[in-house]
């Protein structure tokens with residue numbers, strides 16, 4: 001039997017995180033997946049997977065930027081597997097479409113806490129577990145919204161809280177790359193995906209720009225399903241190497257996004 005590959009996916013209660021957990025279990029018979037959710041006792045969406053793959057999944061408590069909780073999760077994984085091979089920092093929020101002129105400090109800080117501090121605290125909690133892997137990968141899920149030269153920053157859409165924190169996440173991930181020469185790490189952009197997040201963002205964007213970019217036409221003229229995107233993301237993650245991908249900003253189609 002091949003050696004167990006141990007994965008941790010945060011924000012796996014729904015959306016892209018749930019898709020990644022599902023496909024890691026389906027595609028890799030040697031995968032053990034820690035599915036991080038805010039409320040494991042009520043993670044109904046993961047129940048089918050828990051029944052089908054009872055030996056290969058653990059639904060665990062994960063709350064972004066909760067230092068004690070993340071450390072406890074690290075200890076739990078240490079006890080059960082002693083290492084982690086692939087960590088996907090997927091949990092994130094995009095709760096508002098307010099312009100820079102009007103954004104509140106509290107909204108900015110909340111996005112920074114979940115989207116950036118959360119990934120840093122997670123990295124700290126899994127650092128020693130990744131170090132014990134034969135092929136360690138730490139992959140934060142970013143967004144093309146964070147691109148400094150992309151269609152969203154040039155649009156009148158008020159996505160500063162989200163875009164600025166994804167740009168900060170990109171910077172942080174590239175920094176992790178340069179600080180840790182034993183690790184494969186890169187921010188990964190899924191493109192627009194049909195999830196609660198994108199649907200809410202489009203609804204909140206009164207300018208109609210996101211609707212145009214993500215759904216109608218324009219430069220991001222498609223809205224993919226979680227299933228399709230999860231398969232593409234997993235292929236990129238599984239085939240990634242430090243030499244080829246480390247510290248790059250990678251899009252779901254494999255192309256490099258300018259920072």
Ligand SMILES: NC(=O)c1ccc[n+]([C@@H]2O[C@H](COP(=O)([O-])OP(=O)(O)OC[C@H]3O[C@@H](n4cnc5c(N)ncnc54)[C@H](OP(=O)(O)O)[C@@H]3O)[C@@H](O)[C@H]2O)c1
Nearest residue numbers: 011013014015016063064090091092143192193195197198
């Ligand atoms: N959908 C897109 O078009 C798109 C495009 C680019 C990038 N992304 C990125 O892809 C990732 C997943 O997005 P999605 O579209 O799947 O979003 P989603 O459907 O809104 O799911 C977000 C997930 O993150 C979890 N989460 C939110 N705040 C959290 C916190 N404080 N602590 C722990 N977990 C938390 C949610 O948990 P609950 O279920 O408990 O609320 C949920 O499982 C995000 O990082 C997002 O920025 C998405």
